Amino acid sequence: MAEEVKTFTDSSPAKNKEAPMLNDTDLKTAPLNEQTDGGLRQASAVQPIEENIKDPNVSAKPAIVIKDLVKIFTIGKEKVRALAGINLVVNQGEIVCLLGTSGSGKSTLLNMMAGLEKPTKGTVTIYGERIDKMSERKLAMFRQKNMGFVFQSYNLLPNFTAIDNVGMPLAFSGVKRKVRDKRAKEMLKLCGLGKRMRHKPTQMSGGQQQRVGIARAFVGKPKIVFADEPTGNLDTRTTIEVMEMMVSMSRENHQTLVIVTHDTEIAAYADKIYHIIDGVISSVEDNTHKQIGVGSEEAAEIIRAAESV
Amino acid sequence: MRKTDVLRFAGGNFLRRKARSALTVLGVIIGTAAVVIMLSIGIGMNKGFEDQINSYGNIKEINVCERYGTINEETGEWEQNESRAPLDDITLADLRAIEGVEAVTPKSQYWGVMIKDNKEKASNAQIVGIDAASMEDFGYEILYGRLLNESDIGTNNFVMCFNMPFYFYEMRGGEEVYWHDSVEGEELPFNPVGDYRYQFTWYWNYGTGAVDTTRPRIKLVDGKCVGILAQKKGGDYSQEIYMDVKSVQELQKTLQANQDKYYGRGDEPSYGGVVVIKSDRAVIGGGISIGGSTTSDTDRKSIYDNITVLAKDPKKVQDIEKQIQEMGYETNSSMEWLTQLQEQTKFLRSILGAIGVVAFFVAAISIANTMVMSIYERTREIGIMKVLGCKLSDIRGMFLIEAAIIGFTGGVLGVIFSYGMSALVNMLAGKGGMSMMGIDAATSNLSVIPLWLDIAALILATAVGVLAGLYPAIRATRLSALEAIKNE
Ligand SMILES: Nc1ncnc2c1ncn2[C@@H]1O[C@H](COP(=O)(O)OP(=O)(O)OP(=O)(O)O)[C@@H](O)[C@H]1O
Numbered sequence: 001m002a003e004e005v006k007t008f009t010d011s012s013p014a015k016n017k018e019a020p021m022l023n024d025t026d027l028k029t030a031p032l033n034e035q036t037d038g039g040l041r042q043a044s045a046v047q048p049i050e051e052n053i054k055d056p057n058v059s060a061k062p063a064i065v066i067k068d069l070v071k072i073f074t075i076g077k078e079k080v081r082a083l084a085g086i087n088l089v090v091n092q093g094e095i096v097c098l099l100g101t102s103g104s105g106k107s108t109l110l111n112m113m114a115g116l117e118k119p120t121k122g123t124v125t126i127y128g129e130r131i132d133k134m135s136e137r138k139l140a141m142f143r144q145k146n147m148g149f150v151f152q153s154y155n156l157l158p159n160f161t162a163i164d165n166v167g168m169p170l171a172f173s174g175v176k177r178k179v180r181d182k183r184a185k186e187m188l189k190l191c192g193l194g195k196r197m198r199h200k201p202t203q204m205s206g207g208q209q210q211r212v213g214i215a216r217a218f219v220g221k222p223k224i225v226f227a228d229e230p231t232g233n234l235d236t237r238t239t240i241e242v243m244e245m246m247v248s249m250s251r252e253n254h255q256t257l258v259i260v261t262h263d264t265e266i267a268a269y270a271d272k273i274y275h276i277i278d279g280v281i282s283s284v285e286d287n288t289h290k291q292i293g294v295g296s297e298e299a300a301e302i303i304r305a306a307e308s309v
Numbered sequence: 310m311r312k313t314d315v316l317r318f319a320g321g322n323f324l325r326r327k328a329r330s331a332l333t334v335l336g337v338i339i340g341t342a343a344v345v346i347m348l349s350i351g352i353g354m355n356k357g358f359e360d361q362i363n364s365y366g367n368i369k370e371i372n373v374c375e376r377y378g379t380i381n382e383e384t385g386e387w388e389q390n391e392s393r394a395p396l397d398d399i400t401l402a403d404l405r406a407i408e409g410v411e412a413v414t415p416k417s418q419y420w421g422v423m424i425k426d427n428k429e430k431a432s433n434a435q436i437v438g439i440d441a442a443s444m445e446d447f448g449y450e451i452l453y454g455r456l457l458n459e460s461d462i463g464t465n466n467f468v469m470c471f472n473m474p475f476y477f478y479e480m481r482g483g484e485e486v487y488w489h490d491s492v493e494g495e496e497l498p499f500n501p502v503g504d505y506r507y508q509f510t511w512y513w514n515y516g517t518g519a520v521d522t523t524r525p526r527i528k529l530v531d532g533k534c535v536g537i538l539a540q541k542k543g544g545d546y547s548q549e550i551y552m553d554v555k556s557v558q559e560l561q562k563t564l565q566a567n568q569d570k571y572y573g574r575g576d577e578p579s580y581g582g583v584v585v586i587k588s589d590r591a592v593i594g595g596g597i598s599i600g601g602s603t604t605s606d607t608d609r610k611s612i613y614d615n616i617t618v619l620a621k622d623p624k625k626v627q628d629i630e631k632q633i634q635e636m637g638y639e640t641n642s643s644m645e646w647l648t649q650l651q652e653q654t655k656f657l658r659s660i661l662g663a664i665g666v667v668a669f670f671v672a673a674i675s676i677a678n679t680m681v682m683s684i685y686e687r688t689r690e691i692g693i694m695k696v697l698g699c700k701l702s703d704i705r706g707m708f709l710i711e712a713a714i715i716g717f718t719g720g721v722l723g724v725i726f727s728y729g730m731s732a733l734v735n736m737l738a739g740k741g742g743m744s745m746m747g748i749d750a751a752t753s754n755l756s757v758i759p760l761w762l763d764i765a766a767l768i769l770a771t772a773v774g775v776l777a778g779l780y781p782a783i784r785a786t787r788l789s790a791l792e793a794i795k796n797e
């Protein structure tokens with residue numbers, strides 16, 4: 001097992017100094033589900049974090065590299081330590097879940113990965129570029145090109161139709177209206193909203209809105225999609241639907257998916273689960289073998305259990 | 310983002326909040342209309358002065374006469390000039406040489422009596438001698454016949470002013486058929502250009518009293534009417550007829566000699582011409598006296614009553630006047646009067662302008678307010694856009710364009726609205742028979758909107774919109790995306 005476990009706070013300076021940019025050949029040589037580690041590794045909180053982070057596949061290319069990330073919020077004289085030294089690596093094509101109780105710092109971590117918030121200390125590197133050091137201008141461009149977002153409260157623009165909402169990221173990156181409308185329609189059909197394309201958010205149910213949200217996040221084929229409690233406002237059946245939709249889409253396009261949740265059932269869809277307690281990663285769980293597959297019997301079981309109540 | 314998309318987003322926002330957009334636009338409409346109306350009244354007033362003064366005399370004309378003397382400013386005593394610069398042909402050439410001078414004509418006047426077909430006569434005909442060749446340059450407007458030209462030099466051909474035919478009356482009938490000033494639009498009693506015999510004389514009672522046969526015969530000199538001028542705006546009050554200057558002098562000499570012979574007088578000089586007293590500069594100028602001597606350093610003598618100089622540009626008039634005064638002559642012009650009038654109303658006009666500017670300022674604040682409100686309302690929307698990778702410059706662009714749309718729409722409607730208001734102002738001013746600052750509301754509009762004012766107002770309204778949108782637009786880009794998407 002020794003050669004499988006590699007730490008990212010490795011003392012050798014050459015490693016992880018610069019995360020290499022991803023290219024197509026790398027992706028092909030890094031099959032996603034092929035993981036060597038077997039079973040669940042339930043780590044205790046006392047264990048040093050380094051040992052919990054492992055890179056099971058040496059050929060997998062890191063997409064997001066986070067080092068010694070600390071975030072301290074100062075409100076008046078009070079200081080809130082939202083993150084207290086996070087180290088993690090998310091590889092391209094990986095589906096990762098940040099799991100923790102309310103207030104543990106999951107959202108804060110996600111926001112910093114997306115460059116929405118500046119860290120107090122530490123670095124966030126995506127495809128070799130330091131997100132934490134980027135100007136707002138560059139960040140906007142970077143997000144346009146590489147990131148998609150799914151929010152708990154959907155965050156659709158209320159005055160735009162589903163098509164316009166989905167096409168919005170494309171509009172921001174300068175895609176012609178005709179082209180983006182076509183792609184938005186395709187995306188909406190894929191999400192099962194073929195009949196809701198000209199509806200405005202208020203004319204749709206929460207589940208439908210979230211599916212529009214997902215269509216919007218994936219329409220530009222971003223390399224990374226961030227989702228903060230994407231099913232927080234949905235019932236169990238819809239939760240499973242939405243989760244399966246996101247997972248299958250990102251699998252299909254080899255996209256990295258980072259999901260924040262406090263729900264272990266959602267976490268079950270991930271390849272890797274980071275347990276976060278009080279701003280630190282208490283343990284990392286390799287979930288590949290226990291993972292719920294899309295459209296699997298387990299998913300159906302969860303729905304049955306929830307609806308029988 | 311594509312420019313068309315930025316525009317579409319901005320336009321969408323403008324149209325979404327219809328009531329608020331409409332109210333903001335209304336503010337701009339009022340602001341624009343206020344500026345346009347206030348300035349148009351200022352412009353109208355100036356134009357009214359110009360029209361008014363133009364109806365008395367061309368504002369490009371400068372009247373030049375001799376300088377008789379000055380009033381000593383300390384003692385208030387009249388001081389006669391020892392020698393005076395004369396008005397002769399050399400002067401004419403000198404005046405023509407001044408830069409910006411279009412044309413120059415000498416003038417000699419003779420008040421005579423005019424007889425038509427030995428049946429009707431007009432007393433008080435002011436026979437004005439001018440340079441026949443330059444009559445066209447001076448912008449006289451012909452109604453029938455033609456203006457004088459080179460071919461009329463040395464002849465007794467003349468052109469009448471429009472008012473003149475109204476002054477003829479029956480000599481013997483006792484019934485005065487025509488004997489009044491023409492009002493605007495009045496028809497001529499007869500077309501004077503025709504096969505009539507016109508004669509000039511000095512004897513004012515000609516044809517009405519018994520003839521004293523013991524005295525020498527009263528002389529009549531023939532003349533031919535070749536044209537009549539169009540009526541001046543606002544009615545005509547002059548009794549002028551125009552003839553070649555040398556011919557008038559000849560006519561004057563002949564009739565004067567006959568008059569003197571009739572009364573058995575010697576060669577006493579009789580005074581002619583006009584005396585102008587100008588209080589502002591304490592100068593007295595005047596015309597020559599026939600037969601009298603004009604003192605001068607050289608042997609030159611004044612041969613004309615006065616000289617009229619036509620400037621190419623009204624703006625150059627006062628400049629040219631100054632140069633002529635430096636040559637030792639006295640000058641006066643309508644322009645001088647016009648500038649005085651305009652100077653007097655400058656204060657009023659600037660107050661009108663200030664009212665307009667204040668209205669515009671209020672409109673600008675209203676735009677800024679609307680945009681700031683819009684940001685509060687759309688904080689979340691802006692945040693989402695930022696998270697989705699919308700560039701800051703595009704967000705700024707959306708707000709600026711929305712503000713510009715408000716400004717432009719308000720500007721266009723404001724200009725249209727101001728035309729209505731302007732018509733209303735003119736109607737009210739005309740109806741009330743209001744004559745403001747000596748402007749006759751019947752002939753001149755109180756409010757005049759030139760095209761440049763429309764264009765300027767439009768540009769200004771749009772620019773003010775953009776300027777007012779600048780702060781909100783920058784604020785929008787400064788919004789924290791995270792805070793924005795967090796607030797529910
Ligand atoms: N802008 C902020 N200012 C001050 N404190 C903050 C701010 N954002 C988060 N925090 C604090 O940081 C800690 C972590 O917050 P975070 O939102 O990351 O929690 P979370 O794990 O996402 O919780 P939940 O599941 O309820 O969303 C909390 O204690 C919170 O009070």
Ligand SMILES: [Mg+2]
Binds near residue numbers: 106107108
């Ligand atoms: Mg959270």
